[in-house]
Amino acid sequence: MSDEQAAAPATPTPAAAPSPPPPPAPDPAEVAFREEVARALGTAAAADTAAGVPAWRVEAGGLLGAARRLRDAGFDYLLFMTAVDHPADGRLELVYLFSRFSGSRHGALLADVPREAAEVDSLSGVWAAADWHERETYDMFGIRFRNHPFLRRILLDEDWPGHPLRKDYVDTLHDVVKRPY
């Protein structure tokens, strides 16, 4: 571990963080895609404003319905399903990345669940790919999925303490070297 320097020598202070890229002029195909998904999802979903992947936020309970509507609208390809931990606002954000085998556009279906004892419907009925991805999300975040065919840990041992990808996870087994940034 590098020792704590008293005062950093006169290295140039890092340049100001690059200003976020100017929002690209919305090309028609992108807009058309967003409308198509919005129409498919109906009123239950609200478009998310974050930069990057076009995303729609849904109630945790409405996930199964939204997934079925997407599936019928032709989105037959679930890239993956995972969760993002936001301990500050006390929520776990489920992210379902859907796309089409025929088209090139992808979108994200978001749902917020409480950080403790979260329980959501399993989408393995809609997309079989969700089966293993949900097992991994359970393994890493501790979110349970109702009527999932075989909900077990997929990567870690059955008796592994805790769920590693949560931000507040403390690894008791290995002395994880905390980086001195």
Next chain:
Amino acid sequence: MELTRATAAGQPGTFAAPGYEDYFVNMGPQHPSTHGVLRLVLKLAGETVLGLTPVLGYVHRGIEKMGEAMSVLQFTHLTDRLDYLSAHINNWGWALAVEEALGIEVPERAQHIRVIMAELTRLASHQLWWGVLGMDLGAFTPFLYGFRDRERIIDIFEKTCGARLTMNYVRPGGVTADVEEDFAKDVGAFLGYFAPFIDEYERLLGDNVIFQERMHGVGVLTPELARSLGCTGPVLRASGVDYDVRRARPYGLYPRLAFTVPLASAGDSWARYQVRIEEMRQSLAIIRQALDAMPAGPVRAKLPAVLNVPKGRWLSRVETARGELAFLLVGDGSAKPWRVKVRSPNFSNLAALPEIIKGCRVADVVAVLSTLDVVIPCIDR
């Protein structure tokens, strides 16, 4: 994991006569042909496989957790350790995610180098796949021929990037360093050398009647199951679904390159074999085009000292030799990503194995696993 009949088989009910005790055999985690540390719990009735349950996680290193503790530039070297047979393409995928997030423009020459390196990696990966497929079916010689040709590519990588397997060469903003001066000569020599050898591969294994018998009709993957499971890559294209990220969502130089995406429809091991052999020929054509049109110029874009990932969610999708690799990069404005999710192609392809292997023989498990061409570290991350 306490192995009960339910947990192992995953499917309730037994096939054989009443009072017949299910016969479980562990193929792995230490087994000559599981391509890494993968344990398959086979439920057998004699030689016939009734059920198969993969047990994963033996090579889990927590790459996604490490991604949250490292800067964007440092995580690149971890992506080589995902699918160790397509290091360049993994690096490229991560570089695309970061470039999209930070809005970095990559110089033209770097785009050319990236395509050539990616296609060379795909070739090297398919050569290794072909050799190991031969060995899994009992013929040892193809393994040596596959590695003999792969060594030529690895030498090119060693000369250019300095490493043989963990390249860490393609970086956000371009590539680490310009190629060697005799890079064009070496790659040109390789293209000329390897073209006839694909035919030799065909003659040695493809035309062999024993090989054909072992491949035809074994492990049939229907297009519906493949779509639903999210299988991608040669496994999906062998079942007739025409989906290749290089065509569906072009990136880098691919829009300007002329190449066809090989397709088959049977969905069995023979179709997967044919698709990959044809892909090797296509890769040769792509490298030739990219090499001839390579311009001079810088190979790295000017990057700020600290790469802060702005707030938001970014996704990059690339086509590795095994399927679609996607990186989800969630930023919160600091130098370290808030969440990194790696979508592994092998994870979904392996999910198809328990369904397509029912009723096959023990020897077919090895054959089908070899044509699915899964790499275990990419599954376990």
Next chain:
Amino acid sequence: MGLIGRTATAVKGLIGGMGITLGHYVRFSEVITQQYPENRETLRMAPRFRGKVRLLRDPESGAYRCTACSLCVKACPNNSLAVKREKDPETNKFKLAGYYYHFERCTLCGLCVDTCKFSALAMGNEFENAAFERGVLTLRLDTPDGAPQPAPEAP
């Protein structure tokens, strides 16, 4: 085509395969493997091969180029570098007092050499890095004679 036709093509395929192996068997001088320990002297790695990191000296003054700015320490993903510095009384600037290298943690990714502004670091060509005990792998690189010494006291 009938049984005869299928058998004929089958035999032709088998003979074709055997032709290839016979072809290689007959040309037994074409050998693709290297006899590793025997060819140790003639074996050369590529100039860019990323082996063990080493400090570079300034050709004129013979001193190490490293100015202990510890940019490389920040750049290393695996915490395998450590720099000790002390204030030089006269010039009142910081001087390198110890450059430690935990080789057992290094993944030879080359990021340190890449970020060093004073080109004071380079990666050697050694690929035989095995050791019998861990102590030998914690090195101090800025030794007078240039050969890395095991340094158990490294931070």
Next chain:
Amino acid sequence: MDNWIWRTEKIPPAVTAWLTGLLGNPLLVDLAKMAVVAALLAGFVSALALALVWIERKVAAHVQQRLGPMRVGPHGLLQTLADGLKLMSKENITPLEADRFIFHLAPLLCFAATFVAMAFIPFAPAIQAVNFNVGLVFVLGIGSVGVLGIFAAGWASNNKWSLLGAMRAGAQIISYELSATLALISVIVFAGSLDFREIVASQAAGWWIWRAPVVGFVAFVIYGIASIAECNRTPFDLVEGESELTAGFHTEYASIRFAMFFLAEFVNIFLVCSISATVFLGGYMPLHIGNLEGFNRLADLIPPWGWFFAKTSALVLVFMWVRWTFPRLRVDQLMNFEWKFLLPLSLTTLAVASVLATAGWFFFPG
């Protein structure tokens, strides 16, 4: 076969005379002869096995464009010896719940079967340990004892993979013995006798492979395929399919017991090839072409056991060549190939052969 140079028939009487001179009592002389022959045979076969292992590794190496063993001795000649010593120095492990007696018996069964069968092979006119008038049947019978060894090994090592290997071995070897025996019989029908010497004598006018019009060659090919299956070699090596059963029936064996299985396999190859050479290619008969006296005289210069080894090693090389080219069959394909293709073919060959033999429609009926 008045081989005017190599008087091998004189050797046995010379030895007997020398021993009677030494020991006097005829009972002792017979015992001494048996001891000498047994020692010679055991020594020869072990050296042969070591040589075959080395040849196999060199053939594999050059087929795969590498050098093969090069370190122990010039061109790795002593490599197999080194392996043997290494195996002997290894610990002799017996798995915990293994069926101890059968576990120890299995390698002996395999090894003894091939060694006993080697006693009947005619290397030269008089150089043959034992000569039965039903030599061929006896050798085939002893050959099938090897299956018991494999079965016992698979069952006794208390390992699921070994059991799978043993089940496959049982099914495979028993089925392929059928077409092997039928192929041999379709030539015995021509030769008229089961004694190896008579078989070779009957080929004085010409080898059975071409002398019996088409039947000879077809029988030769069938016997070749069936004998590859009998030695459990690719494309039929399901018994110890490395990529499936890790090492099949001899997974749990270590040190000297593993060496026994290993050597038994190679001696088995030599045994099967020598039977094929004796029955189809005229054993120790030099190659005579009609009335080309000059050529025949030249051919006689090579000793009979020279001819025997030339033919047998040619066949062994073909075995090895096949092994390093073909992938492995699946169990059900193996069975289908034998029962639905090879057996009908060998039955028709036998029928045609017997018709040809009785009607005398073959070259030089004499």
